[in-house]
Amino acid sequence: MEAVAQQRAAGHKVGSVRAVGTRAVLAELAGMEDVLALQARLLEQPLPGQLEVLAAAETVLVTADSPASARRIGAQLLELDLTAAEQRNGGVVVIDTVYDGEDLAEAAELTGLGIDGVIAAHTGQLWTVAFAGFAPGFGYLVGENDLLTVPRRSSPRTAVPEGSVALAGTYSAVYPRRSPGGWQLIGRTAARMWDLDREQPALAAPGHRIRFRAVRETVAVAPEPPAETSPPKVASGLRIVTPGLQSLIQDLGRHGHSGLGVSVAGALDRASLRRANRLVGNAPSAAAIETVAGGLTVQAVGDQVLAVAGAPSDLVITGPAGTEAEPLSRTVAMAAPFALLDGETLRIGAPRSGFRSYLAVRGGADAAPVLGSRSTDTMSGIGPAPLAAGQLLAAGGEAESGVVGNPELQPDFPGTGVTVLDVVPGPRADWFDQAALDAFIGQEWRVQPQSNRVGMRLDGTPLKRSREGELASEGTVAGALQVPPEGLPVLFLADHPITGGYPVIAVVVDSQLDRAAQVPIGGTIRFRWAESGLHPGPATPGHTAPNDNEVSN
Structure with a gap:
């Protein structure tokens, strides 16, 4: 029952491999040296079918493009010879740090080094970003010795300030943004560990090296004030009248960034997103609106072609106020394309079964992509903000076909049973x-x-x-x-x-x-x-x- 495959050969090898669902395997290793070596090996020479590699304290998770690839990768991992990861040829990232953290005195007592000794030990060794996690830009740093081994706080703080330099176990880290945390705080820095305006958002990615430098005060470079711009005019798209409980922009997610601490995100019901896009003639991965439990109401800005897939709900279209040529309201079907003319409103009712609906507009929802995706990641805050009343959402240019799709049958959705x-x-x-x-x-x-x-x-x-x-x-x-x-x-x-x-x-x-x-x-x-x-x-x-x-x- 243990679900483990033991590696029989001695030396630097993967110790065992465990299945993680149908498309991933977890390699267990003897220590951080082997974790770093396997991570470097897989990033430099990917195995066939390999999608993502995520190192952690004692393991490396490998996701694959299919169950067959996952089985093959699991077997191949057991055969790899691991050597120590070579140091990168690039320079060392220097992080200026003021050592005045709330837990500095406690860390000094726990290590027996004294305050000056903690500072000297922290600045006197080269740190390597072993793996990422917790939040984008949060790197688990391993040093060259274990002098600064300290336990986590018995009671985590509800809010750790951005830029806090911390210790926990044998690791050090810098908090990239304000968040809860239980690490021992020994200092602070103005270095921006995560910045989406940079070509490489993470200041230091897994495998990079860091040296801390003690300073009396940190100097933050003030960002340039944003140029005054008026809100872009939306000539064609949707006005959000009522956003419902939670309506978000979602596509099929941002893949390939787990090593930076960024999850895939994307539509939770991928089949319904694809169906809605297919019906209006969009590319399968075009961004659409994901909404829960009904209540979303949108108004057309210019004539639009829409489709709603997912949780079956009543779809009611109301004509513009004072319009006599059209009836007051009409209903349209789920999983079928329909026109929403300029000024008309569409309201998605409460689902009869299921929970999430997907509203696609021909051309796709036009939002700024972040790391290759327009998806909203509620965990990290990456991507567009939740839709708000009065917001204008432009239709983009991701229509893939000159025609709309035929109405489609949907599967049964979970209900009260x-x-x-x-x-x-x-x-x-x-x-x-x-x-x-x-x-x-x-x-x-x-x-x-x-x-x-x-x-x-x-x-x-x-x-x-x-x-x-x-x-x-x-x-x-x-x-x-x-x-x-x-x-x-x-x-x-x-x-x-x-x-x-x-x-x-x-x-x-x-x-x-x-x-x-x-x-x-x-x-x-x-x-x-x-x-x-x-x-x-x-x-x-x-x-x-x-x-x-x-x-x-």
Whole structure:
């Protein structure tokens, strides 16, 4: 049941490989030296089918373009010879730091070095960005010695100031923006660790080297004041009359940036986004509006071609005030293209089933791309802000066809009954005994109101771990079901943090993530084990053939 393939050869090798859902594998290594070596090897010489590489404290997560590629990569990882990562030829990033942090005295006592000794140890060694996580621009730095090993604070702060220089365990880091945090604060810097206006937003990416320099005061370079510009005139597009509970611009996400701490984000129901775009003649990845629970009302600026896919709802069009040529209102069908003439309004009603709807406009929603995507990432704050009443949203130029599509049939969407989702055992299913695994599968879980695009919080009978202690942070994926100490699973969705420190008991198969995203607040979910052939690692817990758990060639 342990879902592990052990590497038999000695030397610098991957220790084991665990499946993470259907399209990713997690390589476990002996230490940070091997983590850095494997990360460098995969970035310089990608394996066939490899999409992303995410290093963490003791592991490297590799995502693939298909389950078959994931199985092949898992076997290939076990055969790689690892050598120490070579130092980059580029220069060292120097970070000027004022050492006056709130926890400097405590760190001095914990290390036994004294305040001057802590400063000397921090500035006197070269640090390497081992991996990213927590937030874009937050790099976990490893030094050349362990002189500054300190525990995290027993009670995390609710707000750590931007630019705080900190220690935790054997790592150092700089907080790129104001956020909660439990690291020991020893100083502060004005260096901008994350800046989307730079060609490379991260000041230091994984593999880069950093040296801290003690100064009496930091000098921040004031950004140039923005030029006074009037809001752009929208000649063709949509005016947001009522945004509903939450309406966001989404496309198929920003891929390839997990190493910088940036999640994919993008539409939660990818099939519905593609369907809406296909109906109006857009490219499949064109940006559209994702809205939840109905209530979105938009007005056409110029004649528009629209389509709404996803949660089935009433779509009501109302003519401009005082118009006599058109009836007061009319209804249009879901999953079918329709015209919204200049001045007319469209209102999306409350869903009869499902939770999320996708409104596509011919040409696509025109928003400024960030790292190659127009998606809003609610976790990091990257991308367009949520839509607001009165906002003008221009239609872009992403129409791919000169004609609109034919009306399409949609799948059934989750309703008031129980939604069954197929899962495969998670990389840390062995943190739970058979009774906990049976309890996970054997009960119905209710979606709590605190759920959002980051993750669905589930309520039910808590699950008990069979292991003590905590797990070192490691890469994770959309669909992962993490189990915090309280025992209630959290189902990660598209805006999830790229690393997590709680054991993942199971992962929803990729093909059912769209359906999972349509389960409404208050809805219920039951999980069931998928066929073992769907994923690159373990078979169903409790029903495992002798060698089914191994990744082999």
